[in-house]
Amino acid sequence: MAGFGDGLRASSIGDAPPLTRIDPTIPHPARVYDYLLGGKDHFASDREAGEQLIKLSPGTREGVRAHRHFLRRAVRHLAGEAGITQFLDIGTGIPTQGNTHEIAQGINPEARVVYVDNDPIVLVHGRALLTSSEEGRTTVIEADLRDPESILAHPQVNAILDFTRPVAIIMAGVLHFVTDDDKPGELVERYKAAVPSGSHLLLSHITLDFAPQVAEGEFTKPYDKGPASMVPRTHAQVNEFFQDWTFLAPGLVEVVTWRPDENEYQEPIPGGGHAWAYGGVAVKP
Numbered sequence: 001m002a003g004f005g006d007g008l009r010a011s012s013i014g015d016a017p018p019l020t021r022i023d024p025t026i027p028h029p030a031r032v033y034d035y036l037l038g039g040k041d042h043f044a045s046d047r048e049a050g051e052q053l054i055k056l057s058p059g060t061r062e063g064v065r066a067h068r069h070f071l072r073r074a075v076r077h078l079a080g081e082a083g084i085t086q087f088l089d090i091g092t093g094i095p096t097q098g099n100t101h102e103i104a105q106g107i108n109p110e111a112r113v114v115y116v117d118n119d120p121i122v123l124v125h126g127r128a129l130l131t132s133s134e135e136g137r138t139t140v141i142e143a144d145l146r147d148p149e150s151i152l153a154h155p156q157v158n159a160i161l162d163f164t165r166p167v168a169i170i171m172a173g174v175l176h177f178v179t180d181d182d183k184p185g186e187l188v189e190r191y192k193a194a195v196p197s198g199s200h201l202l203l204s205h206i207t208l209d210f211a212p213q214v215a216e217g218e219f220t221k222p223y224d225k226g227p228a229s230m231v232p233r234t235h236a237q238v239n240e241f242f243q244d245w246t247f248l249a250p251g252l253v254e255v256v257t258w259r260p261d262e263n264e265y266q267e268p269i270p271g272g273g274h275a276w277a278y279g280g281v282a283v284k285p
């Protein structure tokens with residue numbers, strides 16, 4: 001059986017085993033997110049950062065769950081109606097319920113999924129938790145999205161994905177960990193350029209557009225001690241990441257309003273009903 005762990009190995013980031021490179025003393029985005037989602041893979045530093053976020057926005061947990069629902073709906077659309085069979089999911093997060101490969105292979109068992117994350121904890125849990133369908137293939141690599149070549153030229157990525165056929169690039173909840181100094185727009189363009197016409201971009205991003213009362217410095221403070229700063233962006237700034245590609249309806253919108261599913265319970269989000277995140281899907285012409 002072709003499984004998640006096929007050829008799994010230490011990555012372009014470091015050769016020490018992933019477990020030895022986990023730093024519990026500072027908050028890491030993957031673990032804070034896991035805490036907010038109600039997972040079990042976090043340390044005191046992550047919980048502290050998560051609680052600071054909840055203090056600023058009482059709807060943080062519900063908003064994060066709404067974001068996961070958006071991801072699920074969008075992947076379902078890509079694997080179904082859009083007929084996408086290959087997924088490059090960058091900024092995977094710690095495996096939880098409804099991971100990309102489970103959703104995509106649930107619709108098309110032959111779907112192929114490559115997960116990419118720069119946090120070693122994702123690799124540790126990825127190996128333990130994820131398994132692929134018989135027909136499809138799933139793998140995870142540890143790499144940094146700020147180094148597109150290390151991902152696009154990675155042998156495991158190329159063993160699973162065929163870049164001459166459409167690929168869905170997924171960047172869900174990850175670009176707000178890339179500062180303007182790292183030129184996120186240019187990075188996204190590099191990935192977009194590597195895939196052919198008919199490929200899709202699924203992207204979501206934190207925003208303070210719905211929370212004018214919150215100072216950006218306050219919002220980003222929980223991550224000040226961590227390995228990555230957090231950068232909320234406006235609708236116009238997030239929109240830029242999609243440039244030259246064609247939005248699927250309804251365009252770039254609050255994640256809760258992207259094709260809501262009437263069969264899916266949508267819990268109320270305290271503090272105004274906003275998830276503080278934009279999401280959209282676009283196709284390469």
Ligand SMILES: C[S@@+](CC[C@H](N)C(=O)[O-])C[C@H]1O[C@@H](n2cnc3c(N)ncnc32)[C@H](O)[C@@H]1O
Pocket residue numbers: 029030033068071090091092093094116117118119122143144145146171172173174177178228
């Ligand atoms: C908020 S989680 C999002 C998880 C998942 N994509 C989702 O939307 O549910 C962000 C993930 O991006 C990863 N990440 C942050 N910066 C990254 C980078 N420069 N390269 C690769 N992954 C990164 C973090 O480790 C974390 O797992």
